Amino acid sequence: MAAFSFTKYFLRSYFCFKCVDHVQTRLQTTTRMFCVSASRSSFQDAPKAQFTDTEVQDLLTRITGLDLQKVFRPIRQQLTPPKYKLMTDTELEEAVCKAEEQAKHLLKMPPVLPERKPVNDVLSEDQMLEGMDTAKYVFTDINFNVPHRERFIVVREPSGTLRKATWNERDRLIQVYFPKEGRKITPPPIFKEENLRVVFEQDRHEDVLNQCIVQFEPDSAEFKNVLMLTYEDIEKHGKYDLLRSTRFFGGLAWHLVNGRRVDGLLVDMLQRDLMQDAVRLVRLFNLVHPQSESAQQAQRQQATDLDLLKIYAQYESNRAGFIELAVQTYEQTKAMSSF
Amino acid sequence: MHIQELAVLRQNGSLLTTHWNSDLPHISCHFTTKYSNTGKIFACKHLNQHEGLFTRFVLQGIRDWKIISSAAPGLKFRALSSSSSSSPPSAENTESPETLSRYSDRPWEYLESEEYIERYGAKPVWANYRRNHKGGVPPQQTRKTCIRGDKICGNPCPICRDPNIIVHYKNVNLLQQFISPQTGIVHDPTRTGVCMKQQKLLNKAIETARDCGLLAVQLPHVDYSKEDYSNTHGAVAPTPAPVSLRSGELWYSWYGSIKPDERELARVKRIYKDYLKPDV
Numbered sequence: 226m227a228a229f230s231f232t233k234y235f236l237r238s239y240f241c242f243k244c245v246d247h248v249q250t251r252l253q254t255t256t257r258m259f260c261v262s263a264s265r266s267s268f269q270d271a272p273k274a275q276f277t278d279t280e281v282q283d284l285l286t287r288i289t290g291l292d293l294q295k296v297f298r299p300i301r302q303q304l305t306p307p308k309y310k311l312m313t314d315t316e317l318e319e320a321v322c323k324a325e326e327q328a329k330h331l332l333k334m335p336p337v338l339p340e341r342k343p344v345n346d347v348l349s350e351d352q353m354l355e356g357m358d359t360a361k362y363v364f365t366d367i368n369f370n371v372p373h374r375e376r377f378i379v380v381r382e383p384s385g386t387l388r389k390a391t392w393n394e395r396d397r398l399i400q401v402y403f404p405k406e407g408r409k410i411t412p413p414p415i416f417k418e419e420n421l422r423v424v425f426e427q428d429r430h431e432d433v434l435n436q437c438i439v440q441f442e443p444d445s446a447e448f449k450n451v452l453m454l455t456y457e458d459i460e461k462h463g464k465y466d467l468l469r470s471t472r473f474f475g476g477l478a479w480h481l482v483n484g485r486r487v488d489g490l491l492v493d494m495l496q497r498d499l500m501q502d503a504v505r506l507v508r509l510f511n512l513v514h515p516q517s518e519s520a521q522q523a524q525r526q527q528a529t530d531l532d533l534l535k536i537y538a539q540y541e542s543n544r545a546g547f548i549e550l551a552v553q554t555y556e557q558t559k560a561m562s563s564f
Numbered sequence: 565m566h567i568q569e570l571a572v573l574r575q576n577g578s579l580l581t582t583h584w585n586s587d588l589p590h591i592s593c594h595f596t597t598k599y600s601n602t603g604k605i606f607a608c609k610h611l612n613q614h615e616g617l618f619t620r621f622v623l624q625g626i627r628d629w630k631i632i633s634s635a636a637p638g639l640k641f642r643a644l645s646s647s648s649s650s651s652p653p654s655a656e657n658t659e660s661p662e663t664l665s666r667y668s669d670r671p672w673e674y675l676e677s678e679e680y681i682e683r684y685g686a687k688p689v690w691a692n693y694r695r696n697h698k699g700g701v702p703p704q705q706t707r708k709t710c711i712r713g714d715k716i717c718g719n720p721c722p723i724c725r726d727p728n729i730i731v732h733y734k735n736v737n738l739l740q741q742f743i744s745p746q747t748g749i750v751h752d753p754t755r756t757g758v759c760m761k762q763q764k765l766l767n768k769a770i771e772t773a774r775d776c777g778l779l780a781v782q783l784p785h786v787d788y789s790k791e792d793y794s795n796t797h798g799a800v801a802p803t804p805a806p807v808s809l810r811s812g813e814l815w816y817s818w819y820g821s822i823k824p825d826e827r828e829l830a831r832v833k834r835i836y837k838d839y840l841k842p843d844v
Contacts, residue, residue, distance in 0.1 A: 301748030375797040407783045415777035424777045
């Protein structure tokens with residue numbers, strides 16, 4: 226911003242001179258200075274890829290995969306008699322395409338947002354209402370066409386202060402007046418440590434995550450906490466395959482990449498012969514940490530595909546040996562099959 | 565029928581049957597209690613296989629009646645053979661069978677024990693139960709409860725007939741037997757045959773188990789595309805400070821543009837002449 230206004234000032238001062246050569250040279254120097262300062266700041270500030278960037282989203286969706294058998298596995302619901310259709314091959318392909326689109330819609334990732342700031346706004350302090358009652362009064366705006374994030378909910382304390390309701394109170398009251406299916410007013414005991422442990426032992430991480438997204442808002446502290454606990458447990462035991470082809474795999478990959486703990490996931494992908502996914506994961510890592518060694522090397526060498534893996538294994542990884550071995554075996558098998 | 569023995573109910577709630585006739589084998593016991601007008605003396609009829617014994621219980625008061633009814637809600641006097649190892653000695657008859665059952669602390673262990681497998685096999689506990697009712701169509705509600713006080717009905721429901729089966733939210737294998745594996749809906753009591761009291765306990769236990777994550781729940785798909793998470797609206801963000809007026813600026817922008825009617829203005833000024841400031 227400062228650099229921009231600096232150049233604007235200079236530009237204004239140019240046009241006062243009315244000397245073309247001077248203006249041109251001055252403009253060139255200023256623009257050159259501007260460019261240099263901008264690039265320096267980009268390395269320092271690190272234009273980190275955000276979760277919402279198209280490239281990041283594209284990479285994450287591709288890593289997640291699309292296993293139709295897992296996405297459309299039979300769930301417990303009210304049963305209807307089965308329908309049988311006679312289809313030609315083209316119709317069958319169309320049906321499969323439709324199913325894939327529906328699966329993509331089901332695999333939309335829950336957003337990764339910064340934690341919401343607490344609401345501490347006092348609207349008025351009326352001492353004359355002090356001691357009027359022993360309970361707080363909550364006033365909620367229940368107009369139907371108001372988005373929940375624009376709904377005014379205020380609390381009158383027994384001391385007479387009128388303040389805006391906190392996030393927890395807001396969520397509770399909105400659930401009271403506009404109940405969402407599956408959400409409870411108080412969080413269920415599944416999110417307590419001991420119950421979570423039991424559920425993780427049964428390998429039911431996906432159920433916990435489903436419960437979590439139904440119960441909490443995506444920018445709340447409890448949501449992030451539960452997600453973090455689940456991801457930590459998965460990473461500790463290496464159970465990455467549980468979330469593959471679900472809507473949570475992107476969040477898991479993002480969490481690991483931000484924490485620079487990609488090795489486990491990378492090794493798991495290589496063990497399952499998912500070379501392209503491994504390459505995409507390393508590309509994501511380079512996008513998120515552009516000033517890391519592997520990112521800079523890759524930038525210099527303009528590496529693609531397996532070279533990225535090799536560079537990553539060389540500079541950043543703790544399991545370098547395994548990764549290089551896997552890459553070598555893949556290249557050999559590719560060479561053998563091409564003969 | 566004559567009064568043979570006296571049973572004294574102690575203050576702490578335990579029933580002392582000190583003069584019990586132990587010669588008679590306790591093959592089938594059938595307890596009925598009648599509440600008398602005085603509220604203090606209760607008549608208890610104890611029927612034996614061979615002869616009917618009329619036993620009179622002298623109780624301390626209505627308070628004790630409440631104790632007796634709570635101390636023996638699940639008194640399950642079922643067909644006990646004297647050789648059966650699970651038949652408790654007569655001194656323990658005073659306690660409720662919930663405490664008698666070996667599995668009251670850990671009810672899920674019973675479902676892996678030999679006696680369970682021998683009795684039920686792989687089928688659910690309600691598989692071989694048949695309700696007794698008149699006609700082809702059963703009443704749409706099962707009986708209210710199998711056990712009233714000390715009395716257990718004939719043909720008790722699948723849960724009440726086996727005291728080791730305890731409805732508990734951690735007893736997941738038992739609860740699963742009462743949930744349809746395809747739809748996930750709890751079976752109707754007309755299908756399983758359980759009494760309404762046990763059905764209510766079952767519903768509560770299933771709900772608690774689902775809340776704690778022990779049973780699978782089917783949840784709706786959450787769509788995130790339509791909500792805006794910027795949190796910039798005044799309802800959730802700090803209210804912006806009021807705009808302070810610069811000198812000469814009007815509070816509303818239309819203050820200066822709308823001009824009053826001259827005649828109206830003069831008329832009003834004339835009416836309130838005494839109250840206006842001198843310079844106006």
